[in-house]
Amino acid sequence: MKIMNCPLNGPRNISEFTCFGPVHDAFDAQSISDSGWSHYLFYHENKAGIIREWWRHTPSNYFFIAERHTVTDEIVATYSPSELPRTESKS
Template sequence: MKIMTCPVNGPRNISEFQWLGPVHDASEATDENLITRLFHAPNPMGVLREWWRHTPSSTVFIAERNLITDEILRTYLQRPDADKPQMNP
């Protein structure tokens, strides 16, 4: 059983979550690239920041997931700078 940690409700079975897509930079939200963003999702190898929703509580949050190993590295609630890359100290 795969476990994901909801920032509000704690560790839960992955079946309680819904994937909502990758986190995009707000400056990329233009009419010209809307079709590309909707129909041509990126498939990078490595860590991707994604929107997820805990369906029983409707908590929407960001998860960082390694696409090579499918490991969930961390989860956190949205912040004003959520569209900016995280810097690790």
């Protein structure tokens, strides 16, 4: 069983977790252009390499960030969302 380190609960079986997809930059829904909306909805980066994702430890309903390599599926790091700088490019 693959083990993932939950920042709140510690190392747990991967079956205790749910992935909620890549972290996106926030945007202003009122001012964004049509092409911006289109890009947000229909284009995904699908990067080969390390990406940031939202994950949840399901039994405690705790959401956190994991950095995962999409080629090797290795989980490089996990941390609290509070450690994610809002201004940083995040995917």
